[in-house]
Amino acid sequence: MRSHAELGYRILAGSREEMLELAASLARTHHERFDGTGYPHALRGEEIPLEGRITAVADVFDALTSHRVYRPALGIDDSVRIMLAGRGTQFDPRVLDRFFESLDEVVAIRDELTDEPLPAQLRIAPLAGVAAL
Helix, strand or coil: CCHHHHHHHHHHCCCCCHHHHHHHHHHHHCCCCCCCCCCCCCCCHHHCCHHHHHHHHHHHHHHHCCCECCECCCCHHHHHHHHHHCECCCECHHHHHHHHHCHHHHHHHHHHHCCCCCCHHHCCCCCCCHHHC
16 A cells, blocks of 8 residues: 555656656655655654645545545535644645635535535535534
């Protein structure tokens, strides 16, 4: 499991294409944690490229709100609570805050692009602010 970040980087790196270089960075850094306890290089804070910090938030949200063979999808409110617990440790606080500011749009895009929209019972009303959770 831990090797996929570095393997993805090696597959994508070395291109002259800017988009593939960005993808290589995303692959390598999306499991780094803001507090330095992530992998593969235990980068901390702003040592982690911004694209990796953004992808970490999006990746976890997708994982939490998607069905897995070992558990059903979590609702939006439960996913937000879990992610808030990682603010400043797992996630860059500024990136997480910006993500939550756009949560209604994120959920709309997720629903548009997924084959498995979240059932109504896993949704919450549009957020007036995450602090209410």
